[in-house]
Amino acid sequence: MSFPVCDFPKARFVASPNHNERLNVSGPDMIILHYTGMPTAAGALDWLCREESQVSSHYFVHEDGRVDQLVAEDRRAWHAGKSIWKNETDINSRSIGIEIVNPGHPGGLPDYPDVQIAAVVELCQFCVERWSIPPERVLAHSDIAPIRKVDPGENFPWKNLYEKGVGHWVAPAPVGGGRYFQRGDTGQPVEAIQSMLSLYGYGLEVTGEFCERTHGVVEAFQRHFRPERIDGIADISTLDTLHRLLGTLPAFAR
Structure with a gap:
């Protein structure tokens, strides 16, 4: 056999x-x-x-x-x-x-x-x-x-x-104060957050509304890249970490 x-x-x-x-x-x-x-x-x-x-x-x-x-x-x-x-x-x-x-x-x-x-x-x-x-x-x-x-x-x-050479990572920004966006918020800043998450690869429509789906995608991002706090709130730490990850991708690196 x-x-x-x-x-x-x-x-x-x-x-x-x-x-x-x-x-x-x-x-x-x-x-x-x-x-x-x-x-x-x-x-x-x-x-x-x-x-x-x-x-x-x-x-x-x-x-x-x-x-x-x-x-x-x-x-x-x-x-x-x-x-x-x-x-x-x-x-x-x-x-x-x-x-x-x-x-x-x-x-x-x-x-x-x-x-x-x-x-x-x-x-x-x-x-x-x-x-x-x-x-x-x-x-x-x-x-x-x-x-x-x-x-x-x-x-x-x-x-x-x-x-060890596997995966994509940057050191997550420390959790702190500052402006944040959460479920129920709307407008251009929310569009920008959704656009960055979508550019990275997450399945998220850019609507300008911080909806349940956006909350869930932010949680998923935090669970992988900013695990210190997983709350679905797009705070400065989350956004800074996301921005630096995007900046190290071949399509965006300078």
Whole structure:
């Protein structure tokens, strides 16, 4: 009996039936990070490999750093759900999905073990090099599905990944006073905030109204890039961090 060869050499293949062909792309250009959000690793892995679940991921990273591959990288795993980034809505076709064992918010959002993060870093480095994935397209599930999803959560160490060459990051501006914008506000400043978030990639219409969707997108941004306070309020700290992130993107850097 022959077994599939893993794309990532250190992985063990644990086949999930939940995948299909990638649509209208030559290969993935994004990595989406998730937490499992279930009480046990065994339960989460079993669910991802059950046909009736209709969900899967390419990789599954255990707390002790072991990596399982569930779906071949050239196939479309079903992990992103209803999502959007840079006006693209079929994120499953464009991405590699990585599930990281952690009970998540339902389980108190415990810290990710160092050995697990080291394995995530190595796996992401491999995928980034293999597929030439830009740093700013290594994203959280919560980035592509604000409000609906909050994983991998505010405890996920994005800075650590960035220091190892994975993902996009700037030091978040300190939380302090100053002017801020929140749900119910309207006008040109709100349009500017929405425009900056949209330019970065978030799925947000520029309306000039600080609506529920805008609040949720700001929360998602804070959860990834300014996790000290996640309140959906566009304060000076949030806006400064966003502005500096935009300024380091190739399209905006001078």
